Amino acid sequence: xxxxxxxxxxxxxxxxxxxxxxxxxxxxxxxxxxxxxxxxxxxxxxxxxxxxxxxxxxxxxxxxxxxxxxxxxxxxxxxxxxxxxxxxxxxxxxxxxxxxxxxxxxxxxxxxxxxxxxxxxxxxxxxxxxxxxxxxxxxxxxxxxxxxxxxxxxxxxxxxxxxxxxxxxxxxxxxxxxxxxxxxxxxxxxxxxxxxxxxxxxxxxxxxxxxxxxxxxxxxxxxxxxxxxxxxxxxxxxxxxxxxxxxxxxxxxxxx
Numbered sequence: 342x343x344x345x346x347x348x349x350x351x352x353x354x355x356x357x358x359x360x361x362x363x364x365x366x367x368x369x370x371x372x373x374x375x376x377x378x379x380x381x382x383x384x385x386x387x388x389x390x391x392x393x394x395x396x397x398x399x400x401x402x403x404x405x406x407x408x409x410x411x412x413x414x415x416x417x418x419x420x421x422x423x424x425x426x427x428x429x430x431x432x433x434x435x436x437x438x439x440x441x442x443x444x445x446x447x448x449x450x451x452x453x454x455x456x457x458x459x460x461x462x463x464x465x466x467x468x469x470x471x472x473x474x475x476x477x478x479x480x481x482x483x484x485x486x487x488x489x490x491x492x493x494x495x496x497x498x499x500x501x502x503x504x505x506x507x508x509x510x511x512x513x514x515x516x517x518x519x520x521x522x523x524x525x526x527x528x529x530x531x532x533x534x535x536x537x538x539x540x541x542x543x544x545x546x547x548x549x550x551x552x553x554x555x556x557x558x559x560x561x562x563x564x565x566x567x568x569x570x571x572x573x574x575x576x577x578x579x580x581x582x583x584x585x586x587x588x589x590x591x592x593x594x595x596x597x
Contacts, residue, residue, distance in 0.1 A: 369386070370389075371390060373392070374395070376394055380399075381401055386406045388409060389410070391409055391410060394411070396416045398417075398419060401416075407429060423443045424444045428447070434451070439459045446464055452473060455475045456475060457476065459479045468490075487506075497518065498517070502520045506525060512534065522543030524546070526547050527546045529547075532551050532554050536555055537556050537559055542562065542563045543564065552575045553573045554576075556576045556577075558577055560577070567587060577595070
């Protein structure tokens with residue numbers, strides 16, 4: 342069942358708490374709606390306008406939010422396990438501490454969103470726009486970030502172990518103390534990225550990646566694949582750990 346804007350208005354102004362699980366709200370106007378702490382698992386919100394809505398701690402497990410507008414919405418602490426957010430618009434959305442385990446965020450716009458401490462384990466962020474996004478201490482273990490745009494994003498202390506970042510744009514990003522053990526960073530753009538004390542061990546793949554001007558001070562790169570990696574003007578110091586036999590000076594890196 343789908344609702345007209347007038348029906349939606351009366352529904353949202355009706356008795357609380359709302360019982361909306363299983364309802365088709367695709368294309369509905371729910372802008373700035375108060376939907377906090379309710380169960381809307383498996384609901385259909387595809388193409389809906391949820392911009393500015395309050396969805397704090399809401400259960401959206403397996404919900405369909407494809408192509409929905411969630412810009413400036415508050416989803417902090419919400420459960421979006423296996424939710425479909427394919428091509429959704431989430432500009433400046435608050436997703437602090439949100440559970441996005443195995444969520445589908447394929448080509449989703451998350452520019453300037455707050456994903457700090459979010460659970461994104463096994464999430465699909467293929468070609469997602471995460472430009473200037475806050476992912477401080479987020480868990481992205483084994484997530485798919487193929488060709489994702491992470492320009493100037495904050496990944497301080499984030500867990501990216503085993504993640505696929507092949508072809509991703511991480512230029513100017515903050516990866517200080519990030520866990521990139523076993524991650525695939527082949528052909529990634531890491532120019533001027535902050536990788537101080539980052540863990541790039543566990544056979545992390547940096548083949549063909551561009552780290553020109555990046556800071557690898559104190560980084561751990563034992564067993565990393567640096568074949569074809571660009572290190573021109575990359576900074577490192579005596580505590581940086583390189584693969585056995587690798588000569589950083591010959592590769593163009595600068596000891597500081």
